[in-house]
Amino acid sequence: MIVMKHIENKVDIMTPHEVQLVHETSLKILSEIGMSVPNREVLKKCEDIGGIVDYEKQTVKIPVKVMEDLIEKIQAKSKRDDSVKNKLNGSISTQVFYFDYETKTRRYGVMDDIYKGIKLIDTLKNFWGTSAIVVPSDVPANISDVKAFHAVYSYAKKEGGTFILTKTGAKYIVEMSKAMGRGCGYFLETVSPLQYRKESLEIALEMSKMGCGISVGPMVIGGAIGPITIAGNCALQNAEILGSMFIGNALTGQLQFGYGCFNHSMDLKTMVCSFGSPNQALLGMAAGQMGRFYGLSSVSNSGLTDSLIPDFQAGFEKASSAVFSLLAGNCGIGGQGIVGADQGVSLEQLVIDNEWMDMYNYIMSGFEVNEDTLAYDVIKEVGIGGNYIAEEHTVRHIKDSYKASRLFNRDNYEIWNMNGKISTYDRAHEYVEDVTKGYKNMEPVVPPTTFEELNRILAEAEKELSLERE
Secondary structure (H helix, E strand, C coil): CCCCCCCCCCCCCCCCHHHHHHHHHHHHHHHHHHHEECCCCHHHHHHCCCCCEEEEEEEEEEHHHHHHHHHHHHHHHHHCCCCCCCCCCEEEECCCEEEEECEEEECCHHHHHHHHHHHHHCCCCCCCCCCCCCCCCCCCHHHHHHHHHHHHHHCCCCEEECCCCHHHHHHHHHHHHHEEECEEEEEEEECCCCCHHHHHHHHHHHHHCCEEEEEEEEEECCCCEEEECHHHHHHHHHHHHHHHHHHHHHHHHHHCCCEEECCCCCCCCCCCCCCCCCCHHHHHHHHHHHHHHHEEEEECCCCCCCCCCCCCHHHHHHHHHHHHHHHHHCCCCEEEEEECCCCCCCHHHHHHHHHHHHHHHHHHCCCCHHHHHHHHHHHHCCCCCCCCCCCCHHHHHHHCCCCCCCCCCCCCCHHHHHHCCCCCCHHHHHHHHHHCCCCHHCCHHHHHHHHHHHHHHHHHHHHHHHCCCC
C-alpha cells in the first residue's frame, strides 16, 4: 500500500480573514477609484457589462456587485483541482539583452540568438514551450515580433511565441497562427497603478475581434508604482488582476481562469524592480493564497534572482521564492533564463534553471512507503556491518531512489580537480554549445506547404509594415 507519494502540505502567509481583507480592499479600489482605459470602444464594452464609465476622463469604475457576479461566474466554471499534482513546467521570457558567455558582457539581442535559443529549448524537458528569447535588434522594430513568431513557428518543435508589439503586426501573427492550426492570444498588461497604454488596448481590441483570447498579468512594484507595504502591494495587484479580468471579459465575452500575479518590490538602494528580495517569497505565497481563494490556477513571478551571474545568490533567491510560492498553491513561476531583474537572457542560466526544476520535481514526487521499499528482508539478509551495493533490491530500485544530475557537481575534490575544476556555469555552457551545433542550418519542422504559407504571410507583413516606417 502506498502511504506517501507526493508532498501534500500547503503553506499560508495570511489568515482567511486577512485574505478577505485583501479581496474587499481590491473591490473598493475598483469601485471607488477605478482604472484608466484610454480607448472609447473598450470603455463602451465595459459599460455594456456593468462598468461605470466616464468618457471624458477615460476611466471605468466596477461596482462591487458587478465584480462579485463575474467572480462567481468564473468560480462556477473553474477547473482548479488541488488533488492533481502536476510537475513544474517552466516558461521562458523575451528579453531585450543577451548575455554572452565568452565575453561576460551583454549586448542587444539579434535574430541569430532566437534561432540558437529554439535549438536549445527543444532539448530542455522542463519547459512546456519555447519562446523568442530576445527582441531582435537587427530587424526593424515594428516587425520584430512578426519575425520572431515566424522563426518559432518554422523551427521550434514546441509551441510558443513572444510579446505582440503592434496592432498591424498582430494581424499577421494571428494569420500565421491559423496557418499552424494554433490559437493565439494577447497578454494585456497594466501600467501600474491602475492604467493601460492606449496601444495595448488597441492591440487587445483588434485581436479580440479576430477571435483571440486575452490573458492578464499586472506587475505592481511596491514602493515605486504601488504601496511599499506587502499588504498594500497585494491589494493593488489583486485589484488590477480583477479589473483586467473584467476588461478581458468585456472585450471577448470569455472568462479568465488564470490568476497571473507578477508583483515585486522596489530595491530601496537602486530604486529598480527587485526580482530576488525576500519579499518575492512573501508575495508569491500571497499570490498562491489569493488564487486558492478565487479557485483559480495561479502563477507568481518567483524563481527569479537579482544576481547577474549564476552564483550562490542566484541559486538561493531562485530556490527560496520558488519553493515557498509553489507550496502556497501556485502552479507556475516566472520566466526562466533571465539574468537579474530583466537585465537580459542567458542560455547557460536557462540550462541551469532546467536542471534545478528537474530536482524540484523529483523532490515533489515524494517516495513510496510499502513492504518492498521498507526493505526489511534485505536489511535482515545483509545484517550487521554489510553493504547493499550488489543487492538485487538495490538494482531494482536504483533509478527511482536517486536523482542523478548531468550538470551539478557530485565528484570529490580529486576528480573535480583532475577534470579542470569546471564550474556549473562552465558545464552549462558546454551543454549549450553541444546541443546547438548546426542551429544555423536548421530545417523547418513544419510541412513544406505550411512553411511556404508562413513565408507568404511574413512577406506581406514586411510590405505593409515597411510603409508604416516611411
